[in-house]
Amino acid sequence: MNTFIDLEWSRNGHIFLLGYARNTRDYGFLYGNKLNKKDIFDVMAGSDFIFVWGPDIGRIENYYDMEVKNKFRCVNLLTVAKDYIRAKNYRLDTMERKFRIPREVNLKEQRGDMYIPLENSPLFQLKSIHPKL
Numbered sequence: 001m002n003t004f005i006d007l008e009w010s011r012n013g014h015i016f017l018l019g020y021a022r023n024t025r026d027y028g029f030l031y032g033n034k035l036n037k038k039d040i041f042d043v044m045a046g047s048d049f050i051f052v053w054g055p056d057i058g059r060i061e062n063y064y065d066m067e068v069k070n071k072f073r074c075v076n077l078l079t080v081a082k083d084y085i086r087a088k089n090y091r092l093d094t095m096e097r098k099f100r101i102p103r104e105v106n107l108k109e110q111r112g113d114m115y116i117p118l119e120n121s122p123l124f125q126l127k128s129i130h131p132k133l
Helices: 037-044 056-064 077-084 092-098 107-114 122-129
Strands: 002-009 015-021 027-030 049-052 074-076
Touching: 002 037, 002 056, 015 037, 015 056, 027 037, 037 056, 049 056, 049 077, 074 077
Parallel strands: 002 049, 049 074
Antiparallel strands: 002 015, 015 027
16 A cells, blocks of 8 residues: 655644545545644555655654654655656646646645635634744
């Protein structure tokens, strides 16, 4: 089983959301009290590979003081893309368009829904007041 992980963090480095997917039926989000070492480890447990796009694994290791790279086989797909693909930029949506990879959910259409779990979070409300967070 492979696990794909995507983090969201504020400008000051505070991680407030971890999204994960193993397939189109096994996916979810960790946020609030569920965003902790134990639950992050549970998401990763049993994975043959953990895939990320960018510095997510390093951020998890530093923020939660966890050893991820030593316990799991991690692949930063951004690094792989930069090594093998010539592109003007390496944003994930650019690569998806370049290789005609359809999204299961179009975030531009679903943008309002992606923040529903966070609307009641104090950090979300704080970010609305202080956009530099």
